[in-house]
Each structure stands twice: as structure tokens, then as C-alpha cells.
Amino acid sequence: MKIMPNRMDRGFYKYQKEFEQKALDVLRSGWYVLGNEVSSFEDEFAKYVGTKYSVGLASGLDALWLAFRILGIGKGDEVLVQGNAYIACVMGITINGATPIFVEPNEHFGIDADKLEEKITDKTKAILVVHLYGMASNMEKIVSICKRHNLKLVEDCAQSHGACYNGKMTGTFGDIGCFSFYPSKNLGAFGDGGAIVTNNEEIAKDFKIYRNYGSEKRYYNKVVGTNSRLDEIQAGLLRVRLNHLDELNEERKQIADRYTKEIKNPKILLPALENNTTCVWHQYVIRCEERDRLIEYLNNKEIGTIIHYPIPPHLSEAYSYLGIKEGSLPITEHLAKTVLSIPMYNGMTKEEQDYVISALNNF
Numbered sequence: 001m002k003i004m005p006n007r008m009d010r011g012f013y014k015y016q017k018e019f020e021q022k023a024l025d026v027l028r029s030g031w032y033v034l035g036n037e038v039s040s041f042e043d044e045f046a047k048y049v050g051t052k053y054s055v056g057l058a059s060g061l062d063a064l065w066l067a068f069r070i071l072g073i074g075k076g077d078e079v080l081v082q083g084n085a086y087i088a089c090v091m092g093i094t095i096n097g098a099t100p101i102f103v104e105p106n107e108h109f110g111i112d113a114d115k116l117e118e119k120i121t122d123k124t125k126a127i128l129v130v131h132l133y134g135m136a137s138n139m140e141k142i143v144s145i146c147k148r149h150n151l152k153l154v155e156d157c158a159q160s161h162g163a164c165y166n167g168k169m170t171g172t173f174g175d176i177g178c179f180s181f182y183p184s185k186n187l188g189a190f191g192d193g194g195a196i197v198t199n200n201e202e203i204a205k206d207f208k209i210y211r212n213y214g215s216e217k218r219y220y221n222k223v224v225g226t227n228s229r230l231d232e233i234q235a236g237l238l239r240v241r242l243n244h245l246d247e248l249n250e251e252r253k254q255i256a257d258r259y260t261k262e263i264k265n266p267k268i269l270l271p272a273l274e275n276n277t278t279c280v281w282h283q284y285v286i287r288c289e290e291r292d293r294l295i296e297y298l299n300n301k302e303i304g305t306i307i308h309y310p311i312p313p314h315l316s317e318a319y320s321y322l323g324i325k326e327g328s329l330p331i332t333e334h335l336a337k338t339v340l341s342i343p344m345y346n347g348m349t350k351e352e353q354d355y356v357i358s359a360l361n362n363f
């Protein structure tokens with residue numbers, strides 16, 4: 001049996017009729033950028049997450065870099081971020097000229113709140129929390145540290161649509177929550193897309209200005225903005241998927257619950273949730289000291305896997321200019337050598353799950 005690490009086709013066919021009808025409706029409407037679909041999606045998404053405002057954008061990276069731009073964070077400023085973040089999180093900081101300060105993650109792949117304060121200097125302006133793999137971070141300590149030190153709080157929810165801490169959704173704890181709708185995300189579009197959520201009216205207004213060349217009124221440009229508009233067709237298709245997001249997340253949870261219950265191998269460490277958090281299982285990430293041998297073994301059984309991520313940002317060529325040496329973030333670096341994402345996608349059959357579980361148990 002051949003099993004891919006992820007597949008988007010099953011998630012499409014599950015609601016094929018609805019997606020196709022919506023695509024046709026938008027094509028026939030004659031209106032393709034910033035129209036009813038985008039504003040309706042923004043209203044529905046804000047309501048889903050539990051914030052006053054949402055603004056649709058062209059990608060998750062745009063959500064991140066515009067967030068720091070709008071918060072006024074740039075050259076000479078420092079932003080704390082976990083070492084095991086995705087590279088886009090770091091680019092969201094550095095595109096503005098600000099400096100990322102890496103903090104080691106905890107046992108749950110989230111930023112270690114107990115290691116934040118030792119990194120705060122008078123240049124620190126913000127904390128970027130990444131709810132990695134779909135796991136909500138423990139926000140209580142982080143929010144109080146931000147208050148105590150007067151720091152902005154940005155959440156990267158590109159992998160955590162619908163995940164909660166203490167019953168409150170990720171994206172609602174800080175100044176701005178940033179989302180990506182890249183096709184593989186839990187709430188995926190059929191191309192690129194992104195959004196922010198916020199309770200701050202001024203911030204929401206600024207995103208609407210920045211995403212459209214810095215203009216509030218057409219051809220009257222207040223700031224040097226960008227082109228980061230969510231397409232009508234993507235917004236329409238996202239509205240369809242958003243209607244089903246809870247059941248899609250529930251389906252992933254059932255697969256994850258089976259993995260957690262049935263994978264039994266002393267060589268394999270399973271992911272564990274922190275108290276009061278939920279996970280939407282964007283990835284199911286195991287750890288294995290013999291990871292590279294495990295990948296080869298699974299490959300021979302035609303089970304595909306992905307490493308999220310093999311090179312931590314501080315060791316990537318792009319960030320060699322930061323001059324951070326190998327060995328300076330041992331927990332992060334060890335994770336990069338041992339993590340492995342096993343197959344996890346909507347529409348994964350029982351037989352496919354059985355096959356993955358038994359392969360892992362026989363390793």
C-alpha cells in the first residue's frame with residue numbers, strides 16, 4: 001500500500017459539489033478581487049475565531065511581516081521567537097529589519113515560557129508565538145510576560161486553525177493572530193491565501209490599507225503598502241471549507257487518537273499535549289533517535305514522511321548573517337535531527353491508518 005505523507009485531493013472530493021458550485025458562482029459573478037466573498041469570509045472567520053475583526057490577505061507570510069510593520073517594529077528592534085519555528089515566521093520579522101532572538105522550545109514543541117525573560121533586553125519589542133503542528137501553546141505565562149514588559153504579542157496560527165488554550169482560540173491572545181490558508185493547512189484554500197484576526201479596530205484598518213497599496217480611498221495613498229489581497233475565488237472556497245472545519249479537525253483528532261493509542265514502540269516518542277490545550281493535528285510529529293533509518297524503513301514500505309523542519313532557521317544559509325553558531329540552541333537542533341511527521345490528512349482510510357501503525361510497531 002502506497003501512502004503519501006499528505007494529500008489534498010481527499011479533502012476536496014469530500015465536499016466536491018459545494019466547492020465546484022462556489023467556484024462557478026464566483027467565476028460567473030464578474031467580480032474577482034475584494035468583493036462580497038472576501039468580506040463575508042472575513043466576518044465568518046472573525047466570528048469563528050472569536051475576534052472583532054479579520055482581514056483577508058494573500059498569504060501567511062504577508063500576515064506576519066505586515067503585522068510587525070503595522071506594530072511599528074523594525075530596525076534595531078528584537079523579537080523573541082522559538083528556535084524550531086518555520087522559516088516564514090523568522091522572515092516575517094527580518095523583512096522589517098528587526099532581529100529575531102531565538103528561544104528554545106519546550107517538550108510540546110512550543111516556545112518555552114520559562115526561558116523568555118532571560119532573553120528580554122531594552123531592544124525587545126515583541127514575542128512571536130508559533131502554535132506549531134496544530135498544538136496550542138500555553139498562553140497564560142506568555143501573556144503575563146508581555147504585560148509585565150510591555151511587549152507586543154503576535155501569534156502565528158498558520159498550523160492551528162481551531163486549536164484552543166483554556167477554551168479560547170489561538171489568535172485571540174495577543175495584538176494580532178496570523179493565519180495562512182496554503183492548501184495543506186487545516187483551513188486550506190486552492191492556492192495561496194492568508195488573514196489576520198484582531199480586536200483592535202485601528203490595526204484592522206491598517207491591514208486593509210497596507211494590503212491595497214497603502215490606499216484607503218482609491219488612488220489616494222497614505223503609506224507605502226503592498227499588494228496582498230485575498231482573491232474572491234479563494235475566499236469563496238474558504239467559506240465552504242470553514243463551514244466544515246470543525247468536522248475536518250475532528251477527523252484528524254480521531255486519526256491522532258488512534259496513533260497515540262496504538263503506536264507502541266520504545267524507539268518512538270509520541271507527541272503529548274500540554275494541560276488545558278487542544279491540538280488540531282496539522283501534523284502528527286513523532287521523535288526517533290534513529291530517525292534517518294526509520295525514514296528509509298518506511299520508504300521501503302511506501303509510507304511517505306516529512307521532516308518539519310530539517311534545518312532550524314538559525315542554521316539556514318539565509319540567516320548565516322546573524323552569525324549564530326551550531327550548538328547554540330541544543331534542544332532546537334536535536335529536534336531537527338529527530339522529528340518526523342507521519343501521514344496525517346483528511347480522508348485517510350482505516351486501512352491506511354492500520355498500515356502505518358503496524359509498520360511503526362514493527363520498526
Ligand SMILES: *Cc1c(COP(=O)(O)O)cnc(C)c1O
Nearest residue numbers: 059060061086088089158180182
Ligand atoms: C505555512 C506557514 C507560514 C507561511 O504561510 P504562507 O501562506 O505559506 O506564506 C507561516 N508560519 C507557519 C507556522 C506556517 O506553517
